[in-house]
Amino acid sequence: MKAKTIIQKLMKIYPSELWDFKKLEDPFECLVWTILSQQTTSKNAEVAFEQLWKKFNNIQKLASANRTEVSKLIYTAGLSAQKSNYLIKSSREILKKYDGGLKAVLKKPETEARKELMVLPGVGLKTADVILCFAGGRDTIPVDTHVFIVSRRLGLASGKTVSKVKAELEAVIPPKLRRFGHLLLIQLGRDYCKARNPKCSICPVNKFCTYYQGI
Ligand code: SF4
The missing domain is CATH 1.10.340.30 (Hypothetical protein; domain 2)
Known part of the structure; x- marks a missing residue:
């Protein structure tokens, strides 16, 4: 539920060109x-x-x-x-x-x-x-560095390896939201949840974030 809420919130914040495009279909x-x-x-x-x-x-x-x-x-x-x-x-x-x-x-x-x-x-x-x-149109969630860091901080995953985090995310993100979730978590990582200095106080999903709530 938390994962779905976060993704839906990010879908409202970011323009759809950033998370719903067709350019990688070949x-x-x-x-x-x-x-x-x-x-x-x-x-x-x-x-x-x-x-x-x-x-x-x-x-x-x-x-x-x-x-x-x-x-x-x-x-x-x-x-x-x-x-x-x-x-x-x-x-x-x-x-x-x-x-x-x-x-x-x-x-x-x-x-x-x-x-x-x-x-x-x-x-x-x-x-x-x-x-x-x-x-391939499969409902899988690719985990890159941004997705790995952001999803662990948000409390959507706790695994220490990419494959563990991927499995945890796939357990909480509904299949049809995974592709968008991947792109939106990357965007969140680029704009706010930077590896070194996350901009938590202005982050749009800080009220759902385990890391921020624990500070
Ligand atoms: S509140 Fe901070 S740690 Fe949490 S997702 Fe936002 S930027 Fe990252």
Whole structure:
């Protein structure tokens, strides 16, 4: 109930363009975007994505791309040598293994699909869940650093690992609110619940927050 109340409150505060969009519905685009956005800001990932997509806008092109060239194009996203490697290797692996590309993986039962996605280079639990959630329409909640910190402070979860926090959140957030919840908790983390200095006194959900109530 508390989780639902918090998410619904955030849905009223934030404009829907921030938490209800369709831009990650293509699975390959979603994979590329999520790898680029690892350990960087959305702004930096967006610049890198735009640069990359001008030249390599499908899986065939990226699978046969030159690593140095890709690395230069995605420079703003950081870790560009590693990320270009992931992007090219994942593209090659998908082409080799699946006739229907990632769409074929997403047709499988959720647990199986997640397992197969996590075999791809650069794809961990969070990235797999982002693809399942946004491109696969599954009611799962991807847990990134913001979601991890914010949900523990709010008292929606207490686990010390991403998979434990994810399981706790999925137990309290109704399926249809999970995708929005993921995006809204990220936004709350960016705007108020910063890792070092959370702005609790002006936070819109402070009256529901375990951390703040305990101060
Ligand atoms: S009240 Fe403070 S700790 Fe709680 S969610 Fe808001 S910013 Fe984070």
